[in-house]
Amino acid sequence: MEYGSVILLRPDGKFVATSPIPGEATTFDLSTIIDFDALGELEPPKGYRFAANIHSHAALHDVVGEAYPELDEMNLRLFINFFSSSDFMGDVDGRAYFRSSYLSGPDGTLLKYSPSGSKAELDYYRWHEAGARPGREPWTRDVMSIINKLASVGELKVLVSSADWGHSVGVVPPDWQPGQGFSTGRVTELPLMTRICSTVERAVLAALKSRGAQDSGLLLKKTAGNEYVATHARPFGLASWDPAKNFAAGDDGQLRLPEGYRLEGFYYASRPDPSRLTPAQPWLYENFFTPQDIALAISCHKRSQQLAVAGRPLSLYMQASDASMLKYSFSGSEIEAALSVEHSDGSITDAGVQSRLLTGALSPREFVSMLILAGRLEVLRGSALWARLGRVGLEWIPFANFPWPPLSQAFLSADDAVRYAHEQVGIRRDRQYAGYVFQRSDTRFVVTEPLEGDIDVLDQGRLYPRDNRGRPVFPDDHVVHARYVSHVALTQLEPVNISSRQWTLQEALLSLQMLSVEEVRQVLLDNTVLYCSAAMNSLVRFAPYATPASKDLARRLGTRVHPGPLALGLDKGSKRPQDFIREQAAAGWLFNLTDNELWGHRGQILPGWSMSESAGSTSAEPTSPHTCTPYAVPASAVAAPVSFVVFAPAIFSSAFAMEAA
Known part of the structure; x- marks a missing residue:
């Protein structure tokens, strides 16, 4: 049509x-x-x-x-x-x-x-x-x-x-033939431009969103008012920012801009190569000016200052990958001049700043500070990263509106750090808590203070802000070493679930002190260490082995949407909690970090593990299970100390075992 x-x-x-x-x-x-x-x-x-x-x-x-x-x-x-x-x-x-x-x-x-x-x-x-x-x-x-x-x-x-x-x-010349270029390279008329916009950022968006738009162009401002237009976006490069490549010259050699308009600056959409991100703070690098872009813009600024509105500095406008829009106003300072080097062959380089970023010698945050000192940096359109509109100062912090989780004091080992988080959870068992275990660049360990959440919260990275691809952004110089979760008290279990599965009191207690199906699934998928604060005196660590047994366990657990036979058996009660613990112990390194009536003494939990006869009741695992509601728990069982179990993969070698020992 x-x-x-x-x-x-x-x-x-x-x-x-x-x-x-x-x-x-x-x-x-x-x-x-x-x-x-x-x-x-x-x-x-x-x-x-x-x-x-x-x-x-x-x-x-x-x-x-x-x-x-x-x-x-x-x-x-x-x-x-x-x-x-x-x-x-x-x-x-x-x-x-x-x-x-x-x-x-x-x-x-x-x-x-x-x-x-x-x-x-x-x-x-x-x-x-x-x-x-x-x-x-x-x-x-x-x-x-x-x-x-x-x-x-x-x-x-x-x-x-x-x-x-x-x-x-x-x-088009009358003798033109298909596929042949006919442009002389000499500009003879005005370029295509956007509609007239009331703000410069709207002009940038109009140019970048138009049909067939490329990446960059020029911005013009009406001298007698706040009206802006942008040239049609062209492929990124020096030509798109060179007024002489966009506007025709008059008989006097001066460029002829639209009547009543002067040059406001340059614009572009930043699209850094995803294969060449910086080792540190890539989430900032991909949403900021690159040194080479700045170098080209500074060079174009030097050639175009005479076209600007008198007393108004030219600026570079950048739409980042996260949809924010940043503005850098040129100052002509010595710091700014040092960021752009023009060579005799006409090439323009960034004085090695880009290389220092890619090698890690310079961080993107430090480059932000360089531009703040070189000229004037502003946020025109915000994002989660660039949360505050207006001028950016040296005190700028990323994701300023996000409630970053507080971190603990430093510890010599990951186990000690998690034990601190375990103690902070303490008797708070009306809901689940979760957090991360980080190893800092100085090899010390810290944990996030316990925050409400479970394994899904950790998997989705909801405790921290996220980058353009939805990955959590962690504190600088902190590497995720492990994660931890806590479990609720026995009184929080639904009686109908205990009844339908025909659990004994011992098994009901055990179901809360072991890793859940969802937790084991995620550990096997991510191949990472998970600590579980199962009760006030129960702390375990689990790390999966890189073995066929581990892969087989993952297969038999399936997914939440398509549960496997083992997950279905546990849900129906045909598989008992103690069976699942033995499966975990065979598929990974399951370690009890505290002496506990249920788990026994501190140490590794082996595949042949079985509950003590005194754990939770006087009887061992009965052959004819009887039901028990969470509200019929003996006082001695409720007050019994809780253990903390850890599950960690074999990839953590024997050194991990030595540390735990």
Whole structure:
């Protein structure tokens, strides 16, 4: 389906376009959106004048290709993306009202035809009117001959180009051939620009969101008010920021910007190479100016200062990957000048700053401070990372609005750090708590203070802010060593679950002091250490082995959506809690960190483990289980000390075992 619109000239000299409306499959009738006066003449809205019209062509490649099998791929695209005979005739008929006609092609091109009123154009019109009889020139049906004909009888321009047009823009010569470039490299008219915007950030967004937009361009400001426009976004590079490559020069050699406008600065969308992120703070590097971008911008600033509004510094506007928008205002300071080095061969480098970032010799946060000292840095549109709008100072902190979890004091071992978190949870067993165990760059260990959450909260990284890909952002110089969770008290268990599974009192207690199905699943998936503060006097550590037994356990547990046979058996009660503990002990290193009535003395829990007869009751594992509700627990059992068990993978070698021992 084709769409059409009319471009009008307002009384204040600005241009506007009507909203495009649909027409027919292969035609658009302008009379459907234009009024007629009493004499049958086209009549614009009151106070407006007609300037031009625009319509689109539909992507009928298959249909046209079948109708014209002689057309190769390029000529087929040119045919579909070019003015039809009826388009040409309508343009000539409407010459008294519309100085030009635009065609938006389905492959992204934008063409402009301005009728000349010449005899040659009229002859060509009459030939079409007579039925386009075959014969010698100018009577032709060939695709290229039609293009060449319009280029000779009127003015044909390419405004948005493609490979078929040789990536050239400007006036098409009458002898042009497909795929050949025809631009002379000399700018002769104004570039394509966005609508007039009330703020500079809106102009940047308008440029980057327009159809066919690339990455960068120039920004202009009206000298007598707050009106901004941006040039159509071009591929990132020096040419897109060079005013001489975008605006024509007058007879005096001075660049001719739109009347009443001066240069505001440069803009671009930052898209750092994901394969070349910094080792430290990659989440900041990918959402900030790169040193090479700054180096190019500083060089362009030096060449363009004379085009700026008097007394107003030029600025660089950057839309980051997280949708924030930052502004750097040039100062001309010595620090700023040192960030851009121009060489005799015309190349521009960043004085080695980029290399220092990639090797870790310089952190992205330190580079932020460099720009703060070099010029003026501002946040125009915020994000989670750039949370505070306005000027950025040396005291800036990332994710300023996020409640970062407080960290504990430092400990010599991970076990000691987790024991501290275990003690902080203490008797708070009405809900679950979770946190991380970090090893700092000085090899000391710290934990996050216990926060409400479970294994899912840790898996989803909800305790910390997240980067562009949803990964948690941890404190600098802190590496995740392990995670920890706590379990609720026996009184928090649902009686119906205990009854349906026919658990004994011992098994009900055991179900809370062992790792849950969800926890073991996640440990096996992430291949990481998990500590479990199962009760006030129960602390265990679990780390999976890299063995077939570990993989088999993961298979038999399945997923939450598709649980495996072992998970189903545990849920139904056909598999008992003690069975699951033995499975864990066979698939990983299960270690009890505290002396406990249920687990026994501190040490590794082996695959042959069994409950003590005195654990929770006087009877051992009965052959005929009886039910027990959480509200029928003997006082001695409730007051019994709780253990803390750890499960850790074999990849942590014997050194881990020595530490635990």
